[in-house]
Amino acid sequence: MAEYTSKLEQLLEEGEFVVCSEMGPPIGADPEFIREKCDDLKGYVDAVNITDNQTAIIRMSSIAAAKIAMEEGLEMIIQVTGRDRNRIGIQSDLLGASALGLRNVLCLTGDHQCFGNDEDAKNVFDLDSVSIIKACQQMTEEGKLINGNELKTEPPELYYGGAHNPFADPFEMHMMKLEKKIEAGMKFIQTQCIYNLEKFDYWMEEVRKRGLHEKCHIMAGILPTRSVKALKMMKKFVAGMDVPDYTIERMEAADDKKAEGVQMAVDIINHVKEIEGVRGVHLMPVAWEEITPVVVEKANLYPRPEV
């Protein structure tokens, strides 16, 4: 087995509290767009997710975009969904990503195409998140494809994770899916963004009871917002989002909404940092990417450790 070169993996294994962030590739073919975004993040985060046609809106391929970003010196996590490619396409892409030096993969089922602009498209969903994780595991650890055939050259070197929503109901059903992902070999998870801390604490308690935090690294999702409207929209329209009324009230009461949004994110980070089993945070400001460094600094997570 070749030596791991994933920086994300090294930090997590060394016990560092990790900071990840997120970036959407352009709707277009301009590499500069990505390079500019990289400048803002450099030094503030340990790894950056690059989305795979998120919400079914066509963007530059996540692997291509990640390669560009990696050349700028960032550690990248490519997202892979099962919506647009079948098992042939996905495995082939994963081999390619590894060959390009992209070692981190976030395996997702994918949003239904009805959320995007191509509702008429035929979806694939040949592999779901569990199967993609399994495919990564088989290729990386056994040098095999899903069909059982051996790879003919070096196997890929992948560090693969998944997502989970601690707030989805019914709780047990979603826990079952989480356990299946871990069983399939998932190394880390990034959670849905957290506002309801009581519920998150309860989830972590259940996670610890089952010993899941020892089998995979958990990163808590953080979504800084700057308006009441955004919070209300999320509460209403984003499936599985749990935004308690007190959060909305807090934002309503604030004079400087932006500062309050940052402070709220920082408070949540400080809270989850103390929870046993939480190994990092995943920042995903929507349309407010420039705030990431501010939050990182304010939460005393700057500077980031070197490997």
Added chain:
Amino acid sequence: MSRIAVIGGGIAGCTAAAELAAAGQQVLLIEKEDSLGGNIKNYGCKADSLCTRCNLCLVDSVFNQVHQEENIEVLFDTTVIDCLKEDEGFTLITSSGELEEQQPDISEVILATGHTRWSELETGTPEIFRDERIIWASDFEDMLEGRQDQLTGQNLKFDLGFEPESAVFLQCNGSRSLQEKARYCSKVCCGYNYRIARVLRNNFPEMDLSMFFIDMQEAGFLVNLSREDLKEREIDYYNCKPLRLEKEKDSLILHYEDQQRGKMATLETDLLVLSEGIHPGSNHERWARIFNLQENEDGFLRTIWSPAESGIYLAGTITSPGDIATTMAESKTVAYKLLENKLSKAKV
């Protein structure tokens, strides 16, 4: 062949007559007016945008049935003045104008002469209520019957000489008052006025509507009145009877006790709609005498002897206040009971 006499051509009498005739009996229906229908002859539909289940839809087919039934003979403009007991059954003495007649071969009598409305009584309208802005709920009937809002989409037309922007419904007039010789609850007025209030609400969304209740009643088999329902329709609810009425030039002012706050309060309105209690019919003394019946303390009638033996049956509001649906159901029951008794008598 002997006949069954039904006295009273309102919905109670007609329902019973129609049932008896359908079962093959000969029926003599005696009505004091010149047409069938009694109190509800010219009532109007009380649907708002939906049916409010006033049950008027049920009655016209019954009246038509009586008209068409060959087994029913109807005497209009006729009253019964005496009843002679024969060996078998009765002979009724009827009067029509100057003319007195004998109606022989009557096997049974169903007495269904209904009630008097409080508004029809002299005492019903004391001085204080004599005002064009104060009307009886039943004054709406003509407006309802003549309205053109369901099909042609016009508003109900007020026939008052003015266009009220607010209306207050005052429950328990001629009921639950010793003064008014009716200590009892007439039971039907809450539902009746509620339906009218709904029609007003539907026709005039902007109108201020309020109802004063002593105790809100159910409104028949199918309708359960509730405060939530009134609230939903924006009809204000007052759980008391106003204490004083003041008549100003621009409005009527009702003084009532706001018991929650323990203070007197006032409510202004353009129109005051009085509910009307159901009172015993005017001929009850005569019926008691000639048919050997008893008046209860409220003046309604009850039988002393079992109808199976006496052959005298009572149907409808002659026995107590009731709405259309209850009256129809009870009248049917009376007709069936009579038929059953007749059948078992025949067997013996």
Added chain:
Amino acid sequence: MIVGKLKDVAEIKEMLPEDIESLLIIGCGTCVSVSLAGGEREANSLRDLLELYYSSQGQDVRVNATTIKRQCDDEFIETEELSIEGHDVVLSLACGVGVQHLGIKHPEKIILPGVNTTFYGRNADVGEWEEMCLGCGDCILDDFAGVCPVARCSKSLIHGPCGGSQDGKCEVDDEIDCGWELIYNRAEDTGQLDRLLEYEGPKDWSTYRDGGVRSHKNPEFFSE
């Protein structure tokens, strides 16, 4: 049962040739009758509607309607052969199977579809149907407490719900039940939750249309 839905009459009008002289509408007396899409009632009222339309256009078109018990079997069609040949165009209100079967039997006739074949479903209420089966050719209901993840999950997921499942509803539409919650609840009720934890591997789709156009023979009726 195969469930169908009568096509929008405007679409039907558009697909009919402009110079049409005679049209035969053929209802089907099996599945699409039961799903209230293409039985005699629909055939007759479509006939009357199109007659009304053509007469309002001043166009002289002979429109007739008939209903065949089962359009996907030769024997039933044969009785209508003359009638079919006697019209320019045939509008079939059968499912896609019936439309094509008519085409095979009448190679030179224009056969048009009047019904959209929607799915294999059950009757949920009078006039309401729900998809239950995809016809994937490899039934796995035994693994999923009797609720099909392939037909009843909008993403056909077989390893559990996606994150979009909320309050028992699917992320695609609040009107759609989350198939996985149905599976989970039934597995719980029937004591089969542990089976859901097993990893199934990706589904074998070769028995579905991914394996090519399908046909099969019952060996009891064939000799080597």
Added chain:
Amino acid sequence: MSGSIEQYDVAYIGQALPDDELSQVTIPVSALTECRGEIGDFTLSFQAEDDLKQVRASNIVINLKHQEELPVDCCTSLLEAEANLAEEEEPLIIVQDYQDLSAAALSKEGLELALEVKESNPAREVYYFYQAMRFMDNNDELYEKAREKEVIFLKHDLGDLEITDKGKVSYQREDIKLELTGELTVAPELKPAAKLDKLARIFNITRGPEGYLQVDNIYLQPTLSGKRGVYLLAGARGPNSLTYEQEEIQYTLQEVKRNLTGVEEIDEEERTVDDQKCVVCYTCYRLCPHGAIQRDEELNSMKIMPLACQACNLCISRCPMGAISRSGEDEQQPKDERQVIICENSAALAREKAETDPFADTVVTEVPCVSTVKKEEIYQRLANHKSDLLILGCISESCKHLTGHDRCEQVVNTAKEDLEKLDLDPDRVNYHRLSPRMATDLSAYLADWKGEVLQ
């Protein structure tokens, strides 16, 4: 098994009614499995011990208790309370209308309880909390007497009434402030009897919005179910069935007895299902508002039960195979004049009430229910005649066939949509609903309509 099946005048589902003259059988809801046949000859199957038994009955009475829900724990239900006549010191507290207004029957129970206690023990305090005293029978007398006997009546919607989990009652209204403990009796909320969904399925009758077996329709009063010969009482009937309990029982028993003297078909027409055409899709079975359709097991076809059928013709207009026909179907098409289809239970009655015939110069087709109207009939009439078509049905809850109004509206609406899609004028067909008492409205509307049509 047939031949030897016992035959009864009436089968009770739930509790039997006292009557010496009727032969009767009682079947618990839980045991009942099937009901076939129609008025005069129902066959009921039920589980008796380990066997499946069958009985025949001419009538069916479903008489089940309401389910009761107490708004607070640690109190007695007013329907079950027995007067405690011992020398009690602690007060008796009666509460009605704690959430919604209670039915009049509960007022009666409450007043009787209060009086009984007061009469045997005048010194004992009796508190009666209520929002509205509901009257039936002799409630007014009882209420008067209770006041004379110094029962303390307090309207709680005019103040704040709170009952704690431990049964402590506090009441506050302007200057009155009470903290009470004692024997607490509360009016329960009445809910539909248990297992009514099962009975609705077995008897093929529609349930009302609250879950009772009677839908809100004036033609079903007082105890009819929509299916001829099946009667509903108490917790099967409706929320205020206890108010009229005695009247309802009397009515039901009398109806049952009348039915025994013979039941006739509703009209002379014959409605038949062509068993060669019927695809047993159950559409008619599911739609029939009168539960009058069953499957003929021998023919494997649906069949219409002639006595149960109430002649609304909905099954005919909705059968996907056109398999149902009636002998009196009017083949005659009206001439090229204004055409109106009216329901005999509403517009036809209004027509008679009107001073001058609103339908003069109009070709009128009178139907037993507007659900008779087929979609194809609408198109045919529009095609054969230049004139418009007007259909007049009843208001929903006063439709004798329960669903006729809505069913016709559905057909007309889809017809209008289709006309519009073909750029034909959708306003050539119109649908309205009215009651028999809307003669003036009808006359005015028709005058307008004729005017428009003539233009």
